[in-house]
Amino acid sequence: MNGFVNVLKPVGATASDVVVCVRHALKEKSGHLGTLDPGASGVLPVAVGKATRLFDFLTDKVKYYRAFFTFGKTTDTLDSYGAVTGKGTVPAEEELIAACEKLTGAIWQTPPAYSALSVGGVKAYKLARSGVDVQLKQRKVTVFELKLLRRQCEDTFVFDVKCSAGTYIRSVARDIASLCGTVAYMSGLIRLQSGCFTIETAYTLDEVRSLGEKCLLDVTYPLSDVESCVLPDNLYDDLDFGRKIACPFEQGYRKIYCRGQLFGLAKNDNGILKLQYYLKNLQEN
Template identity: 45%
Template sequence: MSRRKKGDAVSGWVVVDKPVGPTSTDVVTKIRRLYNAQKAGHAGTLDPLASGILPVALGEATKTVPFILDATKGYRFTIRFGIATASDDAEGAVTATSDRRPDAAAIEAMLPRFTGEISQVPPAFSAIKVDGERAYDLARAGEAVELKARNIIIHNIKLLGMPDGDHAELEISCSKGTYVRSLARDLALALGTVGHVSALRRIAHGPFGEAAAIPLDKLMGLGHIPPASDALRTHLLPLETALDDIPALALSSEDASRLRQGQGVLLRGRDAPIFSGPVLATHRGDPVALTEYSQGELKPVRVFNLGS
């Protein structure tokens, strides 16, 4: 006999506006407890010094996390010129200084070099594994960390302004795997100086933007407003919100049942030619399974247990 899971069978996405300070794991723990969810996870770490969009998946929505991990992200950040740090952000020890400061025209002229597909070396203080160890653990222990360059995509980058000669505010849209700290470091070096990220905010993550986000403290406060469950539910987005970019297909009760049992479904007639790759199978408007379409058949990859 299987052990009953602790918590409620709540499923969906909560788009949290994370403040500076807590880790992403801290936020996920708070949200899971707030909703009394059986399981929870996030779709992309935000450093403690960063704020902004942190999509938290609850229950069956955790099965859609990979689609958000691969999604385009947007960031607004500030570079502090003249000071390099070991972590490429304001938390690390100072490793170099420079008296040189670029002006807005020089920054604008350099941005095309950092647009499109570029090669980037991740920061030494990152979660990338080196011989089975996290790079940040090795770096904190004083060991030299050499990480390989990787290709990432900066879809667009723009200078928002310069509040003073030491700082520049920028905004980017980028691919998975982009390190803003590396971008700030490399941009400063290309401008003949050094620099680090002094402020960082994620403003978009796939289908989730600032308009859908709720500040963490405000969300936690709703747990004390009766009836708390109703107030919290207004900020719980359907799990299929993460799947806006993939096609959906409505199935009959019989075909939905087959998918739930792990069996494939043959597509007949006009449905068959229109799909390529992942497909969201639904029944009466509810998600049934993430499927893969191949040779005329939908094969279940992730089945949703929503009790419908």
């Protein structure tokens, strides 16, 4: 059994909790495609069986979020679960809109100290919890869209964020506030979409438990935007045994088919077709 389950993660559950649920329901090894904090809810795609081979290819996809930022107060974790470490004013909507414009595009972002990034082989959040002053390096991320939607209440505003993988939404809250001369924290987060997996088609954990393999999406589901390349029938054995084949395309990845069968995802490696992700027989669940 190979494929994907689009899970609607509830607030309070960890990404590992979701994986365990899918694994028990489908009786197959599973792994999530990019983590989601326990305090957040929304789309968490889970790869099942040998579909986990596509992990590296799929974790780099664009993410969409509905974020709730509370201004005039911040915490050590930059979310509602941490201890208050600072207070300030609540900015005007005009200031927030201007800050959003400055944070749109390719930007340098400092991840939160309370994150799963590794520092000397130790998770940053573990060091932060033990009292260590964690200083993480800035890294380049892309914010494709950062839009103020509405004012939720006196100090809380709702934003839509479309961003690259690796973007920390808690850091976005901090950086918007900083540009406005104040402080903030992320008080809520919903992931609306991860790659092609959307919240409208996601299954709750209870639905996963009751429906089991009926929740399973085909292994090619997240590859719909990848072009196909059909090779001549006489190259079947060359593909099967990993022999060198001249690559018929220049750039990017292609779904490689031969004799009606999907072999995997390939790219051009100095003129040679390189099967980067081997997917043969994975559609036979």
